[in-house]
Amino acid sequence: MLSIKNLHASVEEKNIIKGLNLEVKPGEVHAIMGPNGAGKSTLGYVLSGRDGYEVSEGEVTLNGKDLLDLEVEERAREGLFLAFQYPVEIPGVSNMEFMKESVNAMREQRGEDPLTAAEFLKKAKEACKQVQLPLDFLKRGVNEGFSGGEKKRNEIMQMILLEPKLCILDESDSGLDVDALQVVADGVNSQRDGERSFIVVTHYQRLLDYIKPDFVHILADGKIVKSGDASLALEVEKSGYAFLGKAYEEAEA
Numbered sequence: 700m701l702s703i704k705n706l707h708a709s710v711e712e713k714n715i716i717k718g719l720n721l722e723v724k725p726g727e728v729h730a731i732m733g734p735n736g737a738g739k740s741t742l743g744y745v746l747s748g749r750d751g752y753e754v755s756e757g758e759v760t761l762n763g764k765d766l767l768d769l770e771v772e773e774r775a776r777e778g779l780f781l782a783f784q785y786p787v788e789i790p791g792v793s794n795m796e797f798m799k800e801s802v803n804a805m806r807e808q809r810g811e812d813p814l815t816a817a818e819f820l821k822k823a824k825e826a827c828k829q830v831q832l833p834l835d836f837l838k839r840g841v842n843e844g845f846s847g848g849e850k851k852r853n854e855i856m857q858m859i860l861l862e863p864k865l866c867i868l869d870e871s872d873s874g875l876d877v878d879a880l881q882v883v884a885d886g887v888n889s890q891r892d893g894e895r896s897f898i899v900v901t902h903y904q905r906l907l908d909y910i911k912p913d914f915v916h917i918l919a920d921g922k923i924v925k926s927g928d929a930s931l932a933l934e935v936e937k938s939g940y941a942f943l944g945k946a947y948e949e950a951e952a
């Protein structure tokens with residue numbers, strides 16, 4: 700699904716991703732943890748093609764295609780979805796219109812007929828219900844005035860509607876109350892179908908109690924310095940990143 704080899708990337712001429720390798724197979728869930736400022740969000744931005752992020756070295760393929768060669772919208776059409784750590788407000792653009800255009804663009808890419816307004820509304824209502832967002836959120840501007848938790852639920856609603864192949868969730872659990880955490884996790888789990896893959900960036904092991912990862916990686920100073928199974932997240936929860944001292948020195952060497 701996704702193959703990242705020796706990725707180096709910078710923003711504002713500052714090197715942030717420094718030789719990162721990651722392989723994600725169809726249906727897998729990879730959790731990425733790591734200290735603040737390690738480059739976790741940057742990785743999501745680089746993969747999604749955000750302006751201002753320069754790749755100086757390395758290769759990234761998505762389903763065999765050179766991802767770095769594609770424009771940002773082409774990456775989305777190829778099935779890459781990024782749920783932002785800080786979802787962006789688009790005042791004046793209705794959530795519903797925004798999603799209808801996006802969903803039909805994805806359907807076109809998959810060779811499917813566009814949804815009519817009524818068909819889309821039905822799906823959008825179901826998705827709203829799934830993430831427990833009141834229906835009037837469809838009429839509001841994208842994320843406009845939404846609370847932090849509502850924005851995160853809206854991101855998951857978008858993911859459900861877009862049916863991407865690879866979902867990158869950047870701290871989708873931050874700022875959520877306990878019930879909202881369960882709603883977001885249920886939304887993600889409902890989309891696990893053995894084919895769709897997930898990269899879940901989180902600081903907290905508790906999210907991984909709900910979204911069971913196949914692999915956990917520790918990203919520090921721009922590269923993955925340790926990988927393991929779900930027990931690695933428990934280790935981080937218990938002892939923090941003190942162990943990185945040794946692991947990081949080994950990775951540097």
Ligand SMILES: Nc1ncnc2c1ncn2[C@@H]1O[C@H](COP(=O)(O)OP(=O)(O)OP(=O)(O)O)[C@@H](O)[C@H]1O
Pocket residue numbers: 710711713715733734735736737738739740741742
């Ligand atoms: N536009 C920018 N100009 C300069 N430095 C930047 C810019 N964007 C990001 N950085 C720096 O890149 C580093 C990595 O940032 P990033 O947001 O990827 O970290 P993170 O691992 O997601 O951290 P957190 O866990 O705190 O969210 C940080 O030191 C950050 O200050």
